[in-house]
Amino acid sequence: MRYCRFLFEGSTHYGKVDVRAGEWWIVDLAEAPEEDLAFRLQHGRATSWSFDFEPLSLAEADLLPPVTPSKIVCVGRNYREHAQELGNEIPKEPLLFFKPPSSLLKPRGVVRLPGLSERVDFEGELAMVIGKRVRNFDATADWHTVVRGFTLANDISARDLQKKDAQWTRAKGFDTFCPVGPLVSDELNLDAGVTIETRVNGELRQRGTTKDFIFPIAGVLETITAAMTLESGDLVLTGTPSGVGPLKAGDVVEVSAAGLGVLANTVEAD
Ligand code: MG
Numbered sequence: 001m002r003y004c005r006f007l008f009e010g011s012t013h014y015g016k017v018d019v020r021a022g023e024w025w026i027v028d029l030a031e032a033p034e035e036d037l038a039f040r041l042q043h044g045r046a047t048s049w050s051f052d053f054e055p056l057s058l059a060e061a062d063l064l065p066p067v068t069p070s071k072i073v074c075v076g077r078n079y080r081e082h083a084q085e086l087g088n089e090i091p092k093e094p095l096l097f098f099k100p101p102s103s104l105l106k107p108r109g110v111v112r113l114p115g116l117s118e119r120v121d122f123e124g125e126l127a128m129v130i131g132k133r134v135r136n137f138d139a140t141a142d143w144h145t146v147v148r149g150f151t152l153a154n155d156i157s158a159r160d161l162q163k164k165d166a167q168w169t170r171a172k173g174f175d176t177f178c179p180v181g182p183l184v185s186d187e188l189n190l191d192a193g194v195t196i197e198t199r200v201n202g203e204l205r206q207r208g209t210t211k212d213f214i215f216p217i218a219g220v221l222e223t224i225t226a227a228m229t230l231e232s233g234d235l236v237l238t239g240t241p242s243g244v245g246p247l248k249a250g251d252v253v254e255v256s257a258a259g260l261g262v263l264a265n266t267v268e269a270d
Contacts, residue, residue, distance in 0.1 A: 001149065002185040003030045007062040012039055013048045017058060017183045024058035024183075024261055033148070035233030036068045058182060058261065063107045065180045066151055067129055069235040072099040072178060073224055074155060076168075078214050078239025085242045094215045094223045097168045099155070099237070103178040107263055112176045112270035113249060117158035120247050123240035124198030124206050124255035127153040128217065129184050130234040139222040146221065146230075149186035152196075152255045152263040153237050154179040159246075179255075179265045180235065188259055190217060196241060199254045208241020 002017040004026060014033075015026035031046050032039040040046065076095040077083040083090050105111065113120050131148030156178065162171035188194050193211035197204060215223070220238065224230060247253060251267040 002183050002187065003066065004058065004061070004181065004183045005036075005064045005066045007064060008056075011048065012042060012064065014039070015053075015056075015061075020055075026056045026058060026061055028055075029053050033233055035070070035231065038068065063182050065104045065106050066182070066184045067104075067180060067233055067235050069101055069233050070231045072101060072103070072235045072237065073097075073228075073230070074099055074172070074237040075215065075220055075239045078220075079208055079212050079241045080214060081212075081242035082208075082240055082244065083214075085244070090214060094220050096224060096227075097172060099178045100173050102175055103173055105176045105179040105265065107179070107181040107265070109179060109265055110176065111154075111156055111179065111247065111253070111265050111267045112174070113247065113267060114158065114174050114270050116170075117161055119159045121157045121159050121244045122198055122200065122205070122247055122253045123155035123157055123244050124196055125153045125155050125237045125240050126194060126196050126210060126257065127151050127180065128236045128238065130230045130232060130236065132232050133229060134221070135225050135229045137218075137221040137225040139218040141218070143218045143221055147217070148232075149184040150188050150194075150260065151180055151184045152182075152257060152260050153235070154198075154253060154255050154263060154265065155237050155240060156247075157244075179263055181263050182261045185259055188257075194257055194259075197256050198243065199256070200245070200247070200251055202252075205245055206241050206243035210238070212241070213238065
């Protein structure tokens, strides 16, 4: 199952995504997940199957973030080399922080560099989409039962404010600091390792495999849900590999992984 969320003729829709002749296409409409209350208000039901939909190239669709999370929980320092490149110790348990839903940015949306910061970094990451309400998850249980699928995210970070503030709320929480998409897929094989790459202006800057996670998916879920309930549609960013670096106005930043497409965003001064 792969799906995206998009605007078409002024309305929000969900679409089934598939590969045709090597290109990504929205091949049909899909049912909205239960957490998208705005969609249900707009359409009065879980589907928008009231019109005939012609397949649409994902590259030409007016994509939205594929998720409408109640919260975005992030793991810091989940790859050894990234912890070390910022001069940090390898953590003994997952380090958690939030990004607000107001930081969400659609694929091809513009990351705005805030005037309050002099250093804004990219952090390409794999993100999991929660599939049902979960509390006190046991790390020995099968995490597939509570994870709907995966997507790509960019944990944009104002590095100077992150160092200056005791809390990371400001550094991680600016509007446009959480690009997500373009699609959600449940067809990844995490056990085989998923390679996440980040490019800036076409140049490869980050390349990491989920096989190098310090804390794997089940452990991350156990730690988060020992503290808080995860709701259907919530987003969990799993940490970034080494190679983070600053963005400047005019840059194009792309996060990609096989089976998840490319999350591309441009960068402009605010
Ligand atoms: Mg991060």
